[in-house]
Amino acid sequence: MYTEKVLRGMGYKMEAMLGEGSYSKVKLAHSQKHKSQVAIKVVDRKKAPHDFVHKFLPRELALLRTVRHENIVRVYEFIEVCNGRLYIVMEAAATDLLQKVQEGNGVPADVARAMFSQIVNAVSYLHHNGIVHRDLKCENILLTADNQVRLTDFGFGRFAAGYPDLSQTYCGSAAYAPPEVLLGVPYDPRKYDVWSLGVILYVMVTGCMPFDDSNVAALPLIQRKALVYPDDVAVEESVRVIVSLLLQFSPSTRPSIKQVSEQSWLQQSRGDGINRTG
Template identity: 80%
Template structure:
């Protein structure tokens, strides 16, 4: 109730919950101030672990205050209140990429290409500004009513120039994480993002995951093998080549985001 009282006083009317974590939830809301529907992420600092409150949350807020790109979710305002709650008011989307894929089973290449290009454009902007996401996955790619991409959830984001500046934090989702992260070795976070893009593209055009992640300890061994496509897959040669390039086992063989933009399938 306290949430509603605080937000109502600021011209927001809370609606349904569209996402929930262990110490945060995302609610839809109507806004008088912005004259539109918004999404409000409510973070409860009192329920969150210390390293999240002291390290990851400040990083996320610092990043969200600096990023401005058409394909990255726009934050309207941050509201801090004395009861430990933080409200992040963002533009709302109608669905996310995972829900979209589940609805249509897989996305046709002629539709996947412009959507994937927008994702790559957003990541190029981030890397150009020495920002890494480290949790790129279909659920974190929001879509507007006209299929415009909005990347969200910078909970594991940080400022990083990439190689030779390496990261050590195991973060993100195993299914989208590259072998070096799963193996627990220091890694180039920009190459982490590139691998995740390869997984996203595979899921978009096939409707299934490229690697079986039921046993995470065996995942790097599986990732080393040649990619397999469903028998009924109609994915074109250039698209398969693009995915293969992104999912190079060795990070040194993986392209930079600038090189991803040059892939023939994206031209």
């Protein structure tokens, strides 16, 4: 196969398929150069929609060339070949947060706090540098073997200064999207990310989604109602306070990522050995 021949010639030995979409796939490989396993995202520009090729992909590549943070997936190199394919070589992870949650029906409170602190750390770095993600979800939180977070998938990312620099593109996953995005009104993309963090934290501590997204049109009405927790799951009050804060229906009352990072529950993880920058 042409793809594998090109990669073999560059010192990459393909090992397994990690995931596959309609115009991209992610493969696990061993790199002679980096002397470790890597994940290679293969994008087929010929199969991809025009908007993706000319708008979202260039943004993603620009962002990946810019970001450098311990809790954001490291990109080793970009390989472009004449058949229209693009290869993005990244560090490989052991699992992702969704799998972690499904394995244990949630994540223990102390582990959840350490992980969530790292996620907030990564998003703080992005927002500080004028970058928004707009697709934060459990599947896009990769984890190393020792539970270190690596935020990935910047397909809907963009440079944005925040309010009054508003976005209008409907993007991301409905289950993690705030009401203003679902309602189709111009939105502050930074507050989008903050809402998604609330969904992620809820999922981590309960093992289930906070809102029923089977009917997307009705989702904003559900999001406006008081948040309900499963009867059989004990969630400490300090965590409920943060989740409630993050999932404020009105973006104007939703906190900034800086305000999130200052929450006392997260401050407790400062002494856990996790490095924080940005």
